[in-house]
Every structure is written in structure tokens, then in C-alpha cells.
Amino acid sequence: PAVGTTRSYVYTGSETLDYDEWADAMAAGRAFVTSGPILTLDVEGRGMGEELPVSGGETVSVAVTARSLFEMHTLEIVQNGEITHTFEATGDGKSFDVEVEVPIDSSVWIAARTLGPPQHGAMDSYLFAHTNPVFVIADGEPIRSSEDAAFFVAWIEETLSDLRRMDRWDDPAHRDEVLATFEEALRLYQDQAGGGR
Structure with missing residues (x-):
């Protein structure tokens, strides 16, 4: 369009x-x-x-x-x-x-x-x-979908794999920061995919 x-x-x-x-x-x-x-x-x-x-x-x-x-x-x-x-x-x-x-x-x-x-x-x-x-x-409970969380677990794992193979980082500290952000998200979605909160 x-x-x-x-x-x-x-x-x-x-x-x-x-x-x-x-x-x-x-x-x-x-x-x-x-x-x-x-x-x-x-x-x-x-x-x-x-x-x-x-x-x-x-x-x-x-x-x-x-x-x-x-x-x-x-x-x-x-x-x-x-x-x-x-x-x-x-x-x-x-x-x-x-x-x-x-x-x-x-x-x-x-x-x-x-x-x-x-x-x-x-x-x-x-x-x-x-x-x-x-x-x-x-009842005050958050909106959760273990199915959606499992999708993001797989997506983040694939993205992390790609990021770890990248050799075009201008600054090692930037690489570490990006990886840490994705790893934190991975833990969050793994918890939700497993039925956690």
C-alpha cells in the first residue's frame, strides 16, 4: 500500500x-x-x-x-x-x-x-x-500465554545464536550489553512458558 x-x-x-x-x-x-x-x-x-x-x-x-x-x-x-x-x-x-x-x-x-x-x-x-x-x-492475575512465551523462547534462542556468531561488533561492551538484554528476556519467557509468573 x-x-x-x-x-x-x-x-x-x-x-x-x-x-x-x-x-x-x-x-x-x-x-x-x-x-x-x-x-x-x-x-x-x-x-x-x-x-x-x-x-x-x-x-x-x-x-x-x-x-x-x-x-x-x-x-x-x-x-x-x-x-x-x-x-x-x-x-x-x-x-x-x-x-x-x-x-x-x-x-x-x-x-x-x-x-x-x-x-x-x-x-x-x-x-x-x-x-x-x-x-x-x-482476580488481579496477569495475562499470560505459555504458548506465546514458548514461541519467544525459540525466537530469542535463535537470535542469541546469531548474535554470538557475529564478528562485526564495534565495541565488546556493546556486544555484552546486547547479549545480556536478550538473555534476560530469555529467562523471563522461559519462566512464562513453564507456567511461572
């Missing part, structure tokens, strides 16, 4: 544009990325980037809206990287208004995305938008 085809929208909560407010909202995750559609996500009154504390076993209400000048095909609710709900477009496919109840057994992140066909108005890229998540924290 052309530069500028895909962009991020940031919700500052203000009617006027203020750079510091924009930067703070971006850092807080109150944003979505899009090639055209406009998305909103609400989980029990919390928006993108926010946390919602709950007790395990609760059910939360997830509301999503999507609006587009071009036809969208689907709207999906994504939970910890897995698609949990898919809605097919009806009518002209230019709007979705969805509300679902989602059971929460453990801490999760919830996001929404919409997909559509290639569009000339999207610079011949396919139509899409994806929100940042709302973080639903059950």
Missing part, C-alpha cells in the same frame, strides 16, 4: 487538538489502525488501552461499532489472539453495531477488527481496521 494508506487514529477525549494529549492517549493505547473503517470498542464502559478489573467467572459486555465508506465483509472479536466471534456484513456492508456477552475465566485482552475486499479507495489494499485491546484482568 501507499504511504498514508494505513493510519492510526487516537482518541484523546478532547474536541481540540493538543499534541501532549495526543501523545499521552497514544502511549495509553487509546487508538486503532485502519485503511478506512472507523472502529469503536467498549468493554463494560472501558475503551481501547484501558483495564477492566473483574472476578473470574464473570461475563462482560463487549460493544463494537464500525463505519466505512466502502463495504466491509466481517467484524471479529479477538480474545488473546484468537477469534471468538465473527459477524458477517448485511445490507450495504458499510456499518456494524454488535454487542456480545463474553465469559471471563482468566485475564484476557479483547480487541475488534473488521475486514473487507481490496478497494481502489484504500489504494488497492484490502479494507481493514483493528483496535488496540481492552485488558480484562480477572
Whole structure:
């Protein structure tokens, strides 16, 4: 796609544009990325980037809206990287208004995305938008995925192997610092992959 085809929208909560407010909202995750559609996500009154504390076993209400000048095909609710709900477009496919109840057994992140066909108005890229998540924290427990952690263990081990073979370090101290950073990350992900905290 052309530069500028895909962009991020940031919700500052203000009617006027203020750079510091924009930067703070971006850092807080109150944003979505899009090639055209406009998305909103609400989980029990919390928006993108926010946390919602709950007790395990609760059910939360997830509301999503999507609006587009071009036809969208689907709207999906994504939970910890897995698609949990898919809605097919009806009518002209230019709007979705969805509300679902989602059971929460453990801490999760919830996001929404919409997909559509290639569009000339999207610079011949396919139509899409994806929100940042709302973080639903059950019983104060962190969001964890041993499967994701195992992926990063393998990736970091491979990267460390490549780094140790490199002979183009300008400064041995820099090499040691880079290796130490990756080794620290490896220990963290090994602990998470093994079910630790």
C-alpha cells in the first residue's frame, strides 16, 4: 500500500487538538489502525488501552461499532489472539453495531477488527481496521500465554545464536550489553512458558 494508506487514529477525549494529549492517549493505547473503517470498542464502559478489573467467572459486555465508506465483509472479536466471534456484513456492508456477552475465566485482552475486499479507495489494499485491546484482568492475575512465551523462547534462542556468531561488533561492551538484554528476556519467557509468573 501507499504511504498514508494505513493510519492510526487516537482518541484523546478532547474536541481540540493538543499534541501532549495526543501523545499521552497514544502511549495509553487509546487508538486503532485502519485503511478506512472507523472502529469503536467498549468493554463494560472501558475503551481501547484501558483495564477492566473483574472476578473470574464473570461475563462482560463487549460493544463494537464500525463505519466505512466502502463495504466491509466481517467484524471479529479477538480474545488473546484468537477469534471468538465473527459477524458477517448485511445490507450495504458499510456499518456494524454488535454487542456480545463474553465469559471471563482468566485475564484476557479483547480487541475488534473488521475486514473487507481490496478497494481502489484504500489504494488497492484490502479494507481493514483493528483496535488496540481492552485488558480484562480477572482476580488481579496477569495475562499470560505459555504458548506465546514458548514461541519467544525459540525466537530469542535463535537470535542469541546469531548474535554470538557475529564478528562485526564495534565495541565488546556493546556486544555484552546486547547479549545480556536478550538473555534476560530469555529467562523471563522461559519462566512464562513453564507456567511461572
